[in-house]
Amino acid sequence: MTKALCLLCAGALALTAAGCSKSGASSSAASSEAVSVYGSASDYDYQNFAYSDGLDENGYWSGIKALDYVTLPEDYAAIPLKKADIEPTEEDIQSQIDSVLSQNTTTRQVTDRAAADGDTVNIDYAGTVDGVAFTGGTYSGYSLTLGSGSFIDGFEDQIVGHKPGETFDVNVTFPDGYSDSTDADGNAVVLSNKKAVFSVTLNYISEEILPELTDAWVEEHFGTSDDVHTVEGLRAEFRQMLYQNNLNTAVMDYLLANSTFKDELPKEITDYQVNQCLNYYYTMANHYGYDLDSFLQTAAGYDSADALLENMSDSITQYAREALLYQAVAEAMDIAPTQEQIDTYSSYTETYGANYCTMVALMDAVSDALTTGAQVA
Structure with a gap:
């Protein structure tokens, strides 16, 4: 999905061969002695987490008015930004080019x-x-x-x-x-x-x-799918993409820094983030035939699920605030996703549920409104 509101705890984890990998050593990077502000993993029903839990058909948090918990800055609809902070550098563009070439290496x-x-x-x-x-x-x-x-x-x-x-x-x-x-x-x-x-x-x-970057190579890989036919065209495409990504990030960073949040966030939203985080690792543990704590010890360097939860506490709070911000802007500006935006995620509804996909479409609509209104100079 193009945007990820919910907490992504880690990248893909892989267990190396047990016979000679270092992972068999019983060492741990994080201690379970500290207690998370969000309690213990045993307090949560993360085994049965579903992405559309707690969301209504409009992509809002059910029964929650975000503007009761967050005060937006007065200039939220016309956020002032510096163009120099958003324009991608040539190094940024080249990094994207290098990444694409790397993804197309042969051996x-x-x-x-x-x-x-x-x-x-x-x-x-x-x-x-x-x-x-x-x-x-x-x-x-x-x-x-x-x-x-x-x-x-x-x-x-x-x-x-x-x-x-x-x-x-x-x-x-x-x-x-x-x-x-x-x-x-x-x-x-x-x-x-x-x-x-x-x-x-x-x-x-x-x-x-590594493939050689030529117009012919760009035509072969991007001509049909993206209507990009030359090396310069590919650079221009990446420049625009990076600019938009930087603009989206700058807008959200501004809102997070200049909005005021109540000390106590809605428990439904923080619980959602906790459950998603724990469910991610629980699913991985089941895949490899581990219980949750054993998997975290072997693959992630935590003593237990409680240690993971303590380490992720700040991120959980941050993502809960971000969740409130998107909905608060939607409430303040009366924003709803278009059917086209909703249809973008139709192939994901079986996995994530319709309400979750509508929420992600709502985030797209909010981002479009905020970036369109941003004052970049």
Whole structure:
């Protein structure tokens, strides 16, 4: 969706292979000792969260008048902004170009040289401790970037210098506190502080090939979908996109800084943000076969869901205020989304519900009104 009112707690999380990733170590970046101003995760029914909860058919928070909780600045309909703060730089535009090219890279398999630090290699590995194979210690076709620190200390270094087709031993020691594993019969295999031997086969080195930015390449990738046919046309498209994004951000930043909020925000809105945050991780945990706390410890560096909630408290408050601001402006200016704006999100209604999609369309309508009225000089 083009706008995300609700709290996005984290980017996509991925669990690396258990046999030799660092994630098995029982360390944690956030302590659960502190208590969130929003209480404990056990206070919330996040398992049953739905995106349209608490929203009416107009995309408003049900039963809540936002203007009862927020006082908008007098100039909210004609926000003063400096053009220099909104105009994208050439560096910004080039960054977008580089990102698009990167997304369209191709790869080739290199087999005629030794692996070097920074290379992405494809490997098979089979690990043993005291001669015993353990669960998670064997994998075929794993893609590993050497020097990334993804695997336990010393593993990646010992691949450097080997050529594709070679099979060799990698000798490492699991760190203190690393989680136990099991053997083929289900017996416990202690890994903490244990020396391990991994038989590694280097299959190939992956090299990325960045496409050359030419008019022909732009025509192929953007000519039909975006009616952009030249390199200069693509730069102009990105310039306009970045300008609009910067303008949207500047408008909301101004409103957040110059509006006055009641100390106690509507519980329905803060609860919504908490439930969405916890549900995001709960869904990920279920996907990987974890309970919530175990997943947070393994993949996100938190002792528990309560520790996550404490760490996210300020963001929850900020997003609740942002939610109020959009609706407050809609109330003050009598804004409703057009059918066209609502239809933009029709393909998402099955996943998010019609009321949530209408709310996002309402945000679009509010943003359009505010950016149109902004005084940029």
